[in-house]
Each structure stands twice: as structure tokens, then as C-alpha cells.
Amino acid sequence: MSGMDEAWSVTRLARTIKRRVEDEFPAVWVKGELVGVKRYPSGHWYFGLRDAEAKVDCTMWKFAAARLKGPLEEGTEVFVLGTPNVWEERTSLRFNVTQVLPASGVGAQAQAVEQIKQRLLVDGLLDPARKRPLPPYATRIAVVTSIAGAAVRDIITVAARRWPGVELLVVNSAVQGDGAPQELVDALAIVSRLERIDCCIIGRGGGSKEDLAAFNDEALCRAIASCPVPVISAVGHEVDVTLADLVADVRAATPSQAAEFALPDRMAVQRLLSELGSRLFGMTLATVGEQQLRLERTRDRMTAALTTRLRTVERRLLNVHGRLAPALTRHVTRPREKLLRLEATLAPAMRRQVTRRQADTARLAAQLDALSPVAVLGRGFAVPLGDDQRVLRTTADFTVGRHFNLRVADGTVEARVEESP
């Protein structure tokens, strides 16, 4: 505390207050109700801004007021942008307003959203624990959005790039306007009837706060929460957060990002596959390789053993072959030659022998011929022969009346004994 001899002048006090208030005080938006609105002929506006407990006097100079879309009206709720200003002469404070926006609608809507949020919170729908993870390799994805909007194009483009085999099932719905919340709820009901859906993207492109309002609808939020597959919300841009975003299992900042979240990156999966493939082959090769090495060693030893055996047999064979030729000469060739030689000498000898024998035979035949009874008959002798072809040699053989044959040189004559000799 200062002493009396150091007492400030009023001016100093006023200037200090002014400086303290105005220096480095940022321009702020203030929300309040307009009271005591007065427009002066000069074009400046004077009014108070109040809420339940306090009131601040405000001024709005002519140049700023020129940008107002309509006259300020007593009792309306507004947002004002301004800086505090101290009037030295009276050390009175005025809030120097440069911009006024009606809070009507905006305020009420925000409040309503806040109330819905509280109800969702109470029902546990905003609980992070109930958020479902996205399937790692989705291939069939439902998309709830307007087919006329930009969001669906963005999603298709990104999805096709990341995962060319993807199947997108688009359920058309209005995404803004009064009917939008119900259409979105109906679209989600259709999604819940689709089969083999991996996850669902619901959203729309950027727009004004009012455009995005459908995504703050309570019924929609509850429909998202009860969707049978994980839901990715993608509403507007990065800065826009709706209740649908809070309820969804995953919030994407944009529709493109939703597609990125929903689908694996083909390249990344390709890399994973390649890695798994080389590990698979590597490991198996290691296992198989060991066995193969053993097999190869066995094979080599077998080959070597076989070769040795073959060589031995071959050597023996060559040896035998070498001895076979002379043996052949000795046992076959020479006897054959000998045989031929013998044959050569044998043939004439044989012929001589045969000729001699033939001559002998002729002579003997002639001798034999001379001795033959047949030859004797030729000289005029006859031979009596009994019926039994016996020669009748004695008179006793010739009984009277006996028939007999008389053999002569050229035949037989029948005869009979007439008289007894």
C-alpha cells in the first residue's frame, strides 16, 4: 500500500485503469440479451448486453453498424464480438462491439444437441468401452450417404485404390434437410439386413453447421449404436464433430479417411504376404534341406559303391574276354579246320572204296548167278516140286497119280505120275 505523500492523481488512476483494461485484452465473443437498444442519428448504436447476473454497456460505432444485416432488436439473444474500452473522462467502461450475430436458432439448437448428448451419455452410448474394432480385412462394406454427394465418390476412389477387390454397397439417403434423419435411420435398417457386411460407413461431405445437423439426431445416434456391424462416421470436415461421430465405433475426419480406416492397404498386405511366404519357404527349406542333404549324401555314397562294383565286374569281364579269344581259337577254329582237311582227304578215298565194292558186288552176282537153280534150269534142267513146294528128289516121291509141278526155266508145268518107275 502506498503512503499519502505518494497519492495518485485522478487522471493517473483513470489512465492506469484504462491501460490495464485495454492493453492486451483480446477481442472476445460474448453471448447475451440486448437491452436498452438506442440508435443515434449519428449512426452509432448504444445498448446493454445482459444475462441473468450481469450487464455491460456497449457501443457500436457507425462504421461497424453499417455491416449489420438488420436493426438490433430489444430482447434478442446475440453473440457480439468486441473489446472493452474505458472512457477516461468518467472512467466508465464500454464494450466496443464490432460484430453482432443473432444467437437465435444457434443457441437453441446447441442446447438441444447438448441435451441429446447427455441422454446418450446416461444410456452409455458414448462409452469408449462399447466401441467395436473394425475387421482387419474388410472386403464388403456398406456405405450410407447421398449418391448425389461428393462423399460417395471419395469413398469409392479411395476404396478402389486401397483394396481393388472391395465390394461397396451403397444405400442412398438424404444427408441434410428435415427428412434426412429418418432416411438415415431407414438406410441403417437396410444395412442391418445385408449379409456378410464387414462394416458400415455413414457420412457426408462438408457443409454448414445446419447442413450437418441431421447427424446430431437422437434416433440416428441410437440406430448407429445398434447397427450389427461396426460403424465409421465421416461427417463433414476435420473440425466438424457431430453426435453421430461420438456414437460411431470409429470417427473419421472425412469420407476419404473413412475408406482408409475401413480397408486394409493392399500394398501393406502384399508386403505381409511376401514376408510370410519367404518365412514359410525358408523354414520348410531348412527342414527339407537337412533331409535333402542326408539324402544327397546317401545317394552319393550309393553311387560310389555301385560304381566300384561295376568297375570290378567290368575288369573281370575284360579279363575273361581277353582269354576267351585264344580259347575259342583252340577249341573251335582249329578243330574245324582239321575237320575240313579230313573231309578233303576222306572224300576221294570213300569214292574209291565205293567203286571197288561195286565191282566186287558185280562179280559176286555173276558167280551167284551161275550157282542159282534158276540158271541151271536155263541149261535145260527141270525141278519137280510137290504141292508144298518141296523138291521131289527120290522115286519114292513119285507115287502113281500124284500131281506135281515141274519148274522149268521160264515157268511151271503141271504134271502127273502115270506109271510107277
Add this chain to the structure above:
Amino acid sequence: MTDAPTLGSDLKRLEEIVRRLEEQDLDLEAALALFEEGVARLREAQKKLGETEARVLQVVQESSGELRTAPLDG
């Protein structure tokens, strides 16, 4: 409903096969059987990965309540 192997299940099984081959002392026959299955899964996954035709369908609910899908013109 029979579940055809999805890319996810293929990858999961492949990872398991590789891990078993890496971690366990398997006899040759078991190792080869795993290897064969691994190769089949690998092929299957590659095939799925190779699918190039993104399909975009629009789902419409008929007045009867039936759902109908048709290619979305794009």
C-alpha cells in the same frame, strides 16, 4: 452358412503355419503337410489380393420390402 476362407482367415492361418514351422521341431512329413497347406493359403491370398474389379452396388428397398442391388453408375 459355410464360411469360405476370407483373406483375413487365410492370413491368420498362414501366420500360424509359419510360426509352427519356426517354433516346433516337426518331422519331415508334418512339416511338408504344413508347408503344402501354407502354399495353398498363400496362393489363395494372392488371388484375393489380385482381384482388381472393385464392385460398387446400390441397395434399394422395393415397395414390397425386398432388397435389390444394382450397379451404381459412376
